[in-house]
Amino acid sequence: MIVFDLACTLGHRFEGWFASSSAFADQQDRGLILCPHCGSNDVMKAPMAPSVPAKSNTRPTAQQAMTGTIPPELVKAMKALADAQSKALKHSTWVGERFAHESRAMHYGERDQATIHGQATREEAVALADEGIAVVPLPFPVAPPDEIN
Incomplete structure:
Protein backbone atom coordinates (compact mmCIF):
# COMPACT_ATOMS: atom_id res chain seq x y z
CA MET A 1 0.00 0.00 0.00
CA ALA A 46 -0.59 17.28 -2.96
CA PRO A 47 3.01 18.01 -2.00
CA MET A 48 4.15 15.61 0.72
CA ALA A 49 6.99 15.76 3.19
CA PRO A 50 9.25 12.75 2.79
CA SER A 51 9.16 10.15 5.54
CA VAL A 52 12.75 10.05 6.78
CA PRO A 53 13.31 8.03 9.95
CA ALA A 54 15.56 9.48 12.63
CA LYS A 55 19.03 8.02 12.96
CA SER A 56 19.17 5.43 15.72
CA ASN A 57 21.73 7.48 17.66
CA THR A 58 19.45 10.53 17.71
CA ARG A 59 16.23 8.89 18.85
CA PRO A 60 15.03 9.85 22.33
CA THR A 61 15.44 7.36 25.13
CA ALA A 62 12.29 5.65 26.43
CA GLN A 63 12.35 8.01 29.43
CA GLN A 64 12.65 11.09 27.17
CA ALA A 65 9.88 9.84 24.90
CA MET A 66 7.57 9.20 27.86
CA THR A 67 8.21 12.47 29.63
CA GLY A 68 7.75 14.37 26.37
CA THR A 69 4.08 13.36 26.24
CA ILE A 70 3.25 13.26 29.96
CA PRO A 71 2.64 16.55 31.79
CA PRO A 72 5.60 17.39 34.06
CA GLU A 73 3.34 17.53 37.16
CA LEU A 74 2.25 13.93 36.54
CA VAL A 75 5.85 12.77 36.03
CA LYS A 76 6.76 14.43 39.35
CA ALA A 77 3.81 12.81 41.16
CA MET A 78 4.59 9.35 39.73
CA LYS A 79 8.24 9.68 40.77
CA ALA A 80 7.20 10.67 44.31
CA LEU A 81 4.83 7.70 44.46
CA ALA A 82 7.52 5.32 43.18
CA ASP A 83 9.99 6.70 45.76
CA ALA A 84 7.45 6.25 48.58
CA GLN A 85 6.76 2.65 47.49
CA SER A 86 10.49 1.93 47.33
CA LYS A 87 11.04 3.28 50.88
CA ALA A 88 8.09 1.28 52.22
CA LEU A 89 9.33 -1.94 50.63
CA LYS A 90 12.81 -1.48 52.14
CA HIS A 91 11.41 -2.51 55.52
CA SER A 92 8.97 -5.08 54.16
CA THR A 93 9.38 -8.82 53.70
CA TRP A 94 8.51 -10.55 50.45
CA VAL A 95 6.14 -13.48 51.10
CA GLY A 96 5.23 -14.19 47.48
CA GLU A 97 2.08 -16.24 46.88
CA ARG A 98 1.69 -16.78 50.66
CA PHE A 99 0.52 -13.17 51.03
CA ALA A 100 -3.14 -13.99 51.83
CA HIS A 101 -2.14 -16.77 54.25
CA GLU A 102 0.44 -14.60 56.06
CA SER A 103 -1.97 -11.63 56.24
CA ARG A 104 -4.66 -13.80 57.85
CA ALA A 105 -2.16 -15.31 60.31
CA MET A 106 -1.17 -11.83 61.50
CA HIS A 107 -4.77 -10.61 61.62
CA TYR A 108 -5.90 -13.55 63.76
CA GLY A 109 -2.85 -13.39 66.05
CA GLU A 110 -1.27 -16.61 64.82
CA ARG A 111 2.01 -14.83 64.05
CA ASP A 112 3.71 -11.56 64.95
CA GLN A 113 2.75 -8.41 63.09
CA ALA A 114 5.16 -7.45 60.31
CA THR A 115 5.17 -5.41 57.16
CA ILE A 116 4.90 -7.80 54.22
CA HIS A 117 4.33 -7.67 50.50
CA GLY A 118 3.63 -10.39 47.97
CA GLN A 119 1.15 -11.63 45.41
CA ALA A 120 -2.59 -12.15 45.77
CA THR A 121 -5.28 -12.84 43.25
CA ARG A 122 -8.18 -10.43 42.99
CA GLU A 123 -10.39 -13.01 44.70
CA GLU A 124 -7.92 -13.38 47.59
CA ALA A 125 -7.71 -9.60 48.04
CA VAL A 126 -11.52 -9.28 48.09
CA ALA A 127 -11.80 -12.12 50.62
CA LEU A 128 -9.18 -10.46 52.87
CA ALA A 129 -11.07 -7.15 52.71
CA ASP A 130 -14.35 -8.95 53.49
CA GLU A 131 -12.69 -10.38 56.62
CA GLY A 132 -11.67 -6.88 57.71
CA ILE A 133 -7.99 -7.40 56.89
CA ALA A 134 -6.43 -4.20 55.57
CA VAL A 135 -4.51 -4.76 52.35
CA VAL A 136 -3.38 -2.18 49.82
CA PRO A 137 -2.36 -2.86 46.24
CA LEU A 138 1.00 -1.42 45.29
CA PRO A 139 0.80 1.27 42.59
CA PHE A 140 3.79 -0.18 40.69
CA PRO A 141 4.57 -3.85 40.00
CA VAL A 142 7.19 -5.53 42.17
CA ALA A 143 9.43 -8.32 40.91
CA PRO A 144 10.01 -11.23 43.28
CA PRO A 145 13.54 -10.96 44.78
CA ASP A 146 14.70 -14.20 43.17
CA GLU A 147 13.75 -12.85 39.71
CA ILE A 148 15.74 -9.62 39.95
CA ASN A 149 18.98 -9.56 37.92
Missing part, protein backbone atom coordinates in the same frame (compact mmCIF):
# COMPACT_ATOMS: atom_id res chain seq x y z
CA ILE A 2 1.05 3.55 -0.66
CA VAL A 3 -0.40 6.66 0.98
CA PHE A 4 -0.73 9.93 -0.91
CA ASP A 5 -1.72 13.35 0.35
CA LEU A 6 -4.39 14.54 -2.06
CA ALA A 7 -6.11 17.88 -2.72
CA CYS A 8 -9.09 18.97 -4.81
CA THR A 9 -9.16 22.21 -6.86
CA LEU A 10 -10.93 23.95 -3.95
CA GLY A 11 -7.91 23.24 -1.73
CA HIS A 12 -9.42 20.54 0.48
CA ARG A 13 -6.64 18.19 1.59
CA PHE A 14 -7.11 14.52 2.43
CA GLU A 15 -5.29 11.20 2.38
CA GLY A 16 -5.71 8.32 -0.05
CA TRP A 17 -4.43 4.75 0.14
CA PHE A 18 -3.61 2.92 -3.09
CA ALA A 19 -2.12 -0.42 -4.09
CA SER A 20 0.48 1.40 -6.22
CA SER A 21 1.23 4.68 -7.96
CA SER A 22 -0.28 3.28 -11.16
CA ALA A 23 -3.47 2.32 -9.27
CA PHE A 24 -3.80 5.97 -8.21
CA ALA A 25 -3.26 7.16 -11.80
CA ASP A 26 -5.85 4.67 -13.14
CA GLN A 27 -8.49 5.71 -10.57
CA GLN A 28 -7.73 9.40 -11.18
CA ASP A 29 -8.10 8.97 -14.98
CA ARG A 30 -11.50 7.28 -14.50
CA GLY A 31 -12.72 10.01 -12.09
CA LEU A 32 -13.10 7.57 -9.19
CA ILE A 33 -11.27 9.62 -6.59
CA LEU A 34 -13.65 12.07 -4.88
CA CYS A 35 -12.93 14.80 -2.36
CA PRO A 36 -14.61 13.77 0.92
CA HIS A 37 -15.32 17.44 1.71
CA CYS A 38 -17.00 18.67 -1.49
CA GLY A 39 -17.40 15.61 -3.73
CA SER A 40 -15.24 16.99 -6.54
CA ASN A 41 -13.44 14.43 -8.69
CA ASP A 42 -10.85 17.01 -9.80
CA VAL A 43 -8.21 15.64 -7.42
CA MET A 44 -4.42 15.80 -7.63
CA LYS A 45 -1.52 14.61 -5.49
Whole structure:
Protein backbone atom coordinates (compact mmCIF):
# COMPACT_ATOMS: atom_id res chain seq x y z
CA MET A 1 0.00 0.00 0.00
CA ILE A 2 1.05 3.55 -0.66
CA VAL A 3 -0.40 6.66 0.98
CA PHE A 4 -0.73 9.93 -0.91
CA ASP A 5 -1.72 13.35 0.35
CA LEU A 6 -4.39 14.54 -2.06
CA ALA A 7 -6.11 17.88 -2.72
CA CYS A 8 -9.09 18.97 -4.81
CA THR A 9 -9.16 22.21 -6.86
CA LEU A 10 -10.93 23.95 -3.95
CA GLY A 11 -7.91 23.24 -1.73
CA HIS A 12 -9.42 20.54 0.48
CA ARG A 13 -6.64 18.19 1.59
CA PHE A 14 -7.11 14.52 2.43
CA GLU A 15 -5.29 11.20 2.38
CA GLY A 16 -5.71 8.32 -0.05
CA TRP A 17 -4.43 4.75 0.14
CA PHE A 18 -3.61 2.92 -3.09
CA ALA A 19 -2.12 -0.42 -4.09
CA SER A 20 0.48 1.40 -6.22
CA SER A 21 1.23 4.68 -7.96
CA SER A 22 -0.28 3.28 -11.16
CA ALA A 23 -3.47 2.32 -9.27
CA PHE A 24 -3.80 5.97 -8.21
CA ALA A 25 -3.26 7.16 -11.80
CA ASP A 26 -5.85 4.67 -13.14
CA GLN A 27 -8.49 5.71 -10.57
CA GLN A 28 -7.73 9.40 -11.18
CA ASP A 29 -8.10 8.97 -14.98
CA ARG A 30 -11.50 7.28 -14.50
CA GLY A 31 -12.72 10.01 -12.09
CA LEU A 32 -13.10 7.57 -9.19
CA ILE A 33 -11.27 9.62 -6.59
CA LEU A 34 -13.65 12.07 -4.88
CA CYS A 35 -12.93 14.80 -2.36
CA PRO A 36 -14.61 13.77 0.92
CA HIS A 37 -15.32 17.44 1.71
CA CYS A 38 -17.00 18.67 -1.49
CA GLY A 39 -17.40 15.61 -3.73
CA SER A 40 -15.24 16.99 -6.54
CA ASN A 41 -13.44 14.43 -8.69
CA ASP A 42 -10.85 17.01 -9.80
CA VAL A 43 -8.21 15.64 -7.42
CA MET A 44 -4.42 15.80 -7.63
CA LYS A 45 -1.52 14.61 -5.49
CA ALA A 46 -0.59 17.28 -2.96
CA PRO A 47 3.01 18.01 -2.00
CA MET A 48 4.15 15.61 0.72
CA ALA A 49 6.99 15.76 3.19
CA PRO A 50 9.25 12.75 2.79
CA SER A 51 9.16 10.15 5.54
CA VAL A 52 12.75 10.05 6.78
CA PRO A 53 13.31 8.03 9.95
CA ALA A 54 15.56 9.48 12.63
CA LYS A 55 19.03 8.02 12.96
CA SER A 56 19.17 5.43 15.72
CA ASN A 57 21.73 7.48 17.66
CA THR A 58 19.45 10.53 17.71
CA ARG A 59 16.23 8.89 18.85
CA PRO A 60 15.03 9.85 22.33
CA THR A 61 15.44 7.36 25.13
CA ALA A 62 12.29 5.65 26.43
CA GLN A 63 12.35 8.01 29.43
CA GLN A 64 12.65 11.09 27.17
CA ALA A 65 9.88 9.84 24.90
CA MET A 66 7.57 9.20 27.86
CA THR A 67 8.21 12.47 29.63
CA GLY A 68 7.75 14.37 26.37
CA THR A 69 4.08 13.36 26.24
CA ILE A 70 3.25 13.26 29.96
CA PRO A 71 2.64 16.55 31.79
CA PRO A 72 5.60 17.39 34.06
CA GLU A 73 3.34 17.53 37.16
CA LEU A 74 2.25 13.93 36.54
CA VAL A 75 5.85 12.77 36.03
CA LYS A 76 6.76 14.43 39.35
CA ALA A 77 3.81 12.81 41.16
CA MET A 78 4.59 9.35 39.73
CA LYS A 79 8.24 9.68 40.77
CA ALA A 80 7.20 10.67 44.31
CA LEU A 81 4.83 7.70 44.46
CA ALA A 82 7.52 5.32 43.18
CA ASP A 83 9.99 6.70 45.76
CA ALA A 84 7.45 6.25 48.58
CA GLN A 85 6.76 2.65 47.49
CA SER A 86 10.49 1.93 47.33
CA LYS A 87 11.04 3.28 50.88
CA ALA A 88 8.09 1.28 52.22
CA LEU A 89 9.33 -1.94 50.63
CA LYS A 90 12.81 -1.48 52.14
CA HIS A 91 11.41 -2.51 55.52
CA SER A 92 8.97 -5.08 54.16
CA THR A 93 9.38 -8.82 53.70
CA TRP A 94 8.51 -10.55 50.45
CA VAL A 95 6.14 -13.48 51.10
CA GLY A 96 5.23 -14.19 47.48
CA GLU A 97 2.08 -16.24 46.88
CA ARG A 98 1.69 -16.78 50.66
CA PHE A 99 0.52 -13.17 51.03
CA ALA A 100 -3.14 -13.99 51.83
CA HIS A 101 -2.14 -16.77 54.25
CA GLU A 102 0.44 -14.60 56.06
CA SER A 103 -1.97 -11.63 56.24
CA ARG A 104 -4.66 -13.80 57.85
CA ALA A 105 -2.16 -15.31 60.31
CA MET A 106 -1.17 -11.83 61.50
CA HIS A 107 -4.77 -10.61 61.62
CA TYR A 108 -5.90 -13.55 63.76
CA GLY A 109 -2.85 -13.39 66.05
CA GLU A 110 -1.27 -16.61 64.82
CA ARG A 111 2.01 -14.83 64.05
CA ASP A 112 3.71 -11.56 64.95
CA GLN A 113 2.75 -8.41 63.09
CA ALA A 114 5.16 -7.45 60.31
CA THR A 115 5.17 -5.41 57.16
CA ILE A 116 4.90 -7.80 54.22
CA HIS A 117 4.33 -7.67 50.50
CA GLY A 118 3.63 -10.39 47.97
CA GLN A 119 1.15 -11.63 45.41
CA ALA A 120 -2.59 -12.15 45.77
CA THR A 121 -5.28 -12.84 43.25
CA ARG A 122 -8.18 -10.43 42.99
CA GLU A 123 -10.39 -13.01 44.70
CA GLU A 124 -7.92 -13.38 47.59
CA ALA A 125 -7.71 -9.60 48.04
CA VAL A 126 -11.52 -9.28 48.09
CA ALA A 127 -11.80 -12.12 50.62
CA LEU A 128 -9.18 -10.46 52.87
CA ALA A 129 -11.07 -7.15 52.71
CA ASP A 130 -14.35 -8.95 53.49
CA GLU A 131 -12.69 -10.38 56.62
CA GLY A 132 -11.67 -6.88 57.71
CA ILE A 133 -7.99 -7.40 56.89
CA ALA A 134 -6.43 -4.20 55.57
CA VAL A 135 -4.51 -4.76 52.35
CA VAL A 136 -3.38 -2.18 49.82
CA PRO A 137 -2.36 -2.86 46.24
CA LEU A 138 1.00 -1.42 45.29
CA PRO A 139 0.80 1.27 42.59
CA PHE A 140 3.79 -0.18 40.69
CA PRO A 141 4.57 -3.85 40.00
CA VAL A 142 7.19 -5.53 42.17
CA ALA A 143 9.43 -8.32 40.91
CA PRO A 144 10.01 -11.23 43.28
CA PRO A 145 13.54 -10.96 44.78
CA ASP A 146 14.70 -14.20 43.17
CA GLU A 147 13.75 -12.85 39.71
CA ILE A 148 15.74 -9.62 39.95
CA ASN A 149 18.98 -9.56 37.92
